[in-house]
Amino acid sequence: MNEAGRGADFLQLSPAAAPARGLTSWLADAIRAAIIDGRLGSGTSLPATRLLADDLGVSRGVVVEAYQRLADEGLVSARPGTGTKVSGLLPRIAARPTTGEAASGEPASGEAASGEAASGEAASGEAARPVPSLLPQPWRARAELDLSPGVPDLSGFPRGAWLRAERSVLDRASVAELGYGDPRGNQSLRRELAGWLTRTRGLRAAPDDIIIVSGVAQALALLAQWLNAHGRTRIAVEDPGSLGSREELAYWGLTPAPVPVDEHGLQTRHLAGSGLRAALLTPAHQFPTGVVLAPQRRRELLDWAVAADALIIEDDYDAEYRYDRAPVPALQTAAPGHVAYAGTTSKTLAPGMRLGWLVPPARLHADLVEAKHAADLGSPALPQLVLARLIATGELEQHIRTVRKRQRLRRDALLGALHEQLPEARVQGVPAGLHLLITFPDRAGTVDDVDLAERIHRAGVLVHPLSWHRQRPGPPGLVLGYAAHTPDQLREAARRIARALTG
Amino acid sequence: MNEAGRGADFLQLSPAAAPARGLTSWLADAIRAAIIDGRLGSGTSLPATRLLADDLGVSRGVVVEAYQRLADEGLVSARPGTGTKVSGLLPRIAARPTTGEAASGEPASGEAASGEAASGEAASGEAARPVPSLLPQPWRARAELDLSPGVPDLSGFPRGAWLRAERSVLDRASVAELGYGDPRGNQSLRRELAGWLTRTRGLRAAPDDIIIVSGVAQALALLAQWLNAHGRTRIAVEDPGSLGSREELAYWGLTPAPVPVDEHGLQTRHLAGSGLRAALLTPAHQFPTGVVLAPQRRRELLDWAVAADALIIEDDYDAEYRYDRAPVPALQTAAPGHVAYAGTTSKTLAPGMRLGWLVPPARLHADLVEAKHAADLGSPALPQLVLARLIATGELEQHIRTVRKRQRLRRDALLGALHEQLPEARVQGVPAGLHLLITFPDRAGTVDDVDLAERIHRAGVLVHPLSWHRQRPGPPGLVLGYAAHTPDQLREAARRIARALTG
Numbered sequence A, B: 001m002n003e004a005g006r007g008a009d010f011l012q013l014s015p016a017a018a019p020a021r022g023l024t025s026w027l028a029d030a031i032r033a034a035i036i037d038g039r040l041g042s043g044t045s046l047p048a049t050r051l052l053a054d055d056l057g058v059s060r061g062v063v064v065e066a067y068q069r070l071a072d073e074g075l076v077s078a079r080p081g082t083g084t085k086v087s088g089l090l091p092r093i094a095a096r097p098t099t100g101e102a103a104s105g106e107p108a109s110g111e112a113a114s115g116e117a118a119s120g121e122a123a124s125g126e127a128a129r130p131v132p133s134l135l136p137q138p139w140r141a142r143a144e145l146d147l148s149p150g151v152p153d154l155s156g157f158p159r160g161a162w163l164r165a166e167r168s169v170l171d172r173a174s175v176a177e178l179g180y181g182d183p184r185g186n187q188s189l190r191r192e193l194a195g196w197l198t199r200t201r202g203l204r205a206a207p208d209d210i211i212i213v214s215g216v217a218q219a220l221a222l223l224a225q226w227l228n229a230h231g232r233t234r235i236a237v238e239d240p241g242s243l244g245s246r247e248e249l250a251y252w253g254l255t256p257a258p259v260p261v262d263e264h265g266l267q268t269r270h271l272a273g274s275g276l277r278a279a280l281l282t283p284a285h286q287f288p289t290g291v292v293l294a295p296q297r298r299r300e301l302l303d304w305a306v307a308a309d310a311l312i313i314e315d316d317y318d319a320e321y322r323y324d325r326a327p328v329p330a331l332q333t334a335a336p337g338h339v340a341y342a343g344t345t346s347k348t349l350a351p352g353m354r355l356g357w358l359v360p361p362a363r364l365h366a367d368l369v370e371a372k373h374a375a376d377l378g379s380p381a382l383p384q385l386v387l388a389r390l391i392a393t394g395e396l397e398q399h400i401r402t403v404r405k406r407q408r409l410r411r412d413a414l415l416g417a418l419h420e421q422l423p424e425a426r427v428q429g430v431p432a433g434l435h436l437l438i439t440f441p442d443r444a445g446t447v448d449d450v451d452l453a454e455r456i457h458r459a460g461v462l463v464h465p466l467s468w469h470r471q472r473p474g475p476p477g478l479v480l481g482y483a484a485h486t487p488d489q490l491r492e493a494a495r496r497i498a499r500a501l502t503g
Helices: A023-036 A047-058 A060-072 A107-116 A137-142 A160-174 A188-201 A215-229 A241-251 A295-308 A362-378 A381-392 A396-419 A449-458 A486-501 B022-036 B050-058 B060-071 B107-115 B137-142 B159-172 B187-201 B215-229 B243-251 B295-309 B362-376 B379-393 B395-421 B449-458 B487-502
Strands: A076-077 A085-086 A211-213 A236-239 A253-261 A278-281 A310-316 A340-345 A356-359 A426-428 A434-441 A477-483 B076-079 B083-086 B212-215 B234-239 B255-262 B278-281 B311-315 B341-343 B356-359 B426-428 B435-439 B477-482
Touching: A023 A060, A047 A060, A060 A076, A060 A449, A060 B477, A076 A188, A085 A310, A137 B477, A160 A381, A160 A396, A160 B060, A160 B159, A188 A340, A188 A381, A211 A215, A211 A362, A215 A310, A215 A340, A215 A356, A215 A362, A215 B362, A236 A241, A236 B295, A278 A295, A295 A310, A362 B215, A362 B243, A362 B362, A381 A396, A381 B379, A396 A426, A396 A434, A396 A486, A426 B435, A449 A477, A449 A486, A477 B487, B022 B060, B050 B060, B060 B076, B159 B379, B159 B395, B187 B341, B187 B356, B212 B362, B215 B243, B215 B311, B215 B341, B215 B362, B234 B379, B243 B255, B278 B295, B295 B311, B379 B395, B395 B426, B395 B435, B395 B487, B449 B477, B449 B487, B477 B487
Parallel strands: A236 A253, A236 A278, A278 A310, A310 A340, B234 B255, B234 B278, B278 B311, B311 B341
Antiparallel strands: A076 A085, A211 A356, A340 A356, A426 A434, A434 A477, B076 B083, B212 B356, B341 B356, B426 B435, B435 B477
């Protein structure tokens, strides 16, 4: 029988849609996707293997093997007599895993994308989880060394300094500071931040220009609402880039338009003539490639923004971590009228803070404050006051210096081990951030990075295949976050990666 | 005092429901039923006998005897030093809380409306302000005694208890608890809240039914998005009612349809045949009139919700403050599939906390979690952990008892002074909440309440004219919040109000 004519009612599966080889992977992927997006609810029975194999015109072994893979991942379970059923994993949030924090750089990328905002249907889909993630929970659970990008070293959270600052805040806060506050955020925090952003990122922002938000994710949500309300429903995004950000933009009604990223950053030539009037970028340390937007590209980007009267969303998610390169000022400094700058404490303190800031072009300011007010009336008071105090006392800066030194040692350890163990790999995204990217220039056509990541995972190390972060096909790569591990752990991870790749 | 007015938050017990004799049996039966149906889980502490006896207005011996009976039955156990706790007897046959479906509720009135969500163009028009408010800033600034409703006594914020709890949290929090979290909120807080809401409001909600939100305002935002996405763009609201809520609903694309409120609450007869399929209410203590939704109206409301397959949003914004009336269980307990319940710490701790909870109907749950995730990835971790600790240690309950006593004294002072100074005025909304309403039954046709409020303001007292909270014309009134002033200040305010009205 002609394969194109075969198919099952179940999920409308047709093997004609499968690649020539890899029927098992195709079938497992299709069922996994349906579990994740909620089409197959918890407790649903999968068809008997024999029946489905008949429907699809494939061997029964293909179906058995696909079911087994899903069982290994914890997505389905088989019991004698009752057949194979979808497990009750997660209360089906699933599907949206994600969205990260988005906004600008960070939410999506940093926060959303790599942290957990990123959800990952693209990846292996497991959607519906309360804690969205690029990886199915079982994978995550089994990895001895989790090198997912986007999560800082949480063990370094300055608990003592935070508590001291909180005591001081509770001693001194006025009654009014505990009441319904300014939706833009606490005045003393905005004052401290204005100085901080000028000193560390060159920003031109007065306290009243700043809106305190619940992380870059909320900044992105507010900006997406504005763009949508103004009829700009398409937005350029980096490819590869943050899945979490893309999903958040989509939730708010925008269609992400992928623009390729190369070693100089976003290929800005694709913008002119595109008709687009909005773009989301991570210029200081592109997520996930780690490249810096080159000076020429910066100029082209800003020229486009002026010519097209476009809005650039600058996600400055991990700008605080810079090791051996000159600081790159924020884009916003060059064109404050066209750039909405978003930053966060997710990488310097902890993602659980949910505390960030947005510095929009002046003409958007009132609308965004209204949107913030309609979202939640404003961010919680006490954490804002504590952060203001940590900036005022210099403790935040001290903390970042300490962490930066530690991260540099970690990066050096991983880098050294990779050079030694995997000399053929090219490593980029090195001078900044909390993750780096390995590519394989000599084997680009022959390597499937998801396969690589799976082999590495079997060796107990969790890394992200670059293709998870892509919208369109491109050269393979592996993204390695090093923030949360000691140099010894990172050297061990490099050894296992090398063994898995060469073994 | 009349026994019919007494009652405890605990299980919403009211001795008025007891037979003439047999208080002990009645109490033992009520607690036994709650243990059996799961509202009181294993390990839950019963209230101290003295406190419960006080709440119920019965002799302590009645409570001691009831506890003893339950202990004899093996349902509870008492140990020196730890009080009486529910035993672990039954592997919780009980109830399966059913999931909470939930409710709706406070955003608007409590939080949004009266506090600051309420913005106030309607009032005196000043739109687009960074700090929306029902009053023009100059007015607010000049008032010596600000009796705006909706703001609790912020000077009573339990700074010491908060700091102790924060220290404990920072000592113990796992690294994972500081990372990107569950968009539904921290698991330990949801667990504590499930017990708390069952004990104090009768809610049937499992931890996984609850979504932690940034106050009722965010609950309302998430629910409005859901309604809009499902084509329900009109929603019944109380008139008079919360301006802040109406404005928030409008921001999210809904059209508020005013339904009159009388002394029995919302006039539910207007709902049938209206074509509406959503309603926002403050049933326990209507904002701003202070009336309780009468039993007959509750029935009609729920009948309508079932017949029209409607969603009721229950804004339970100040349910913790109840003085001399029997507790009214939340609407959600009667129809968890049609009620989205929303509560907040804005009135018990401080509005600046921006911390509340939403217990939606089960079928909305996944969509609302998705919306919460897309809004901000989840609420900040540390304040959630601190609140969980304050509930677990009993300090939140202790704080509320203390504040409730203080508020009762304040209410009594204001009430007494009004009776004395303004005998012709009718005062309502007295038995609960943090504000009351004065109306002028004999002069209804001749009084303009905005004029009255202006005259009172010239005497240094800020009150809200009822008409600010109306959508359609109606009898005049003045809304007086008493939470933030001492009895002496309130007596002085009453004197000035009387002088301004009669002068």
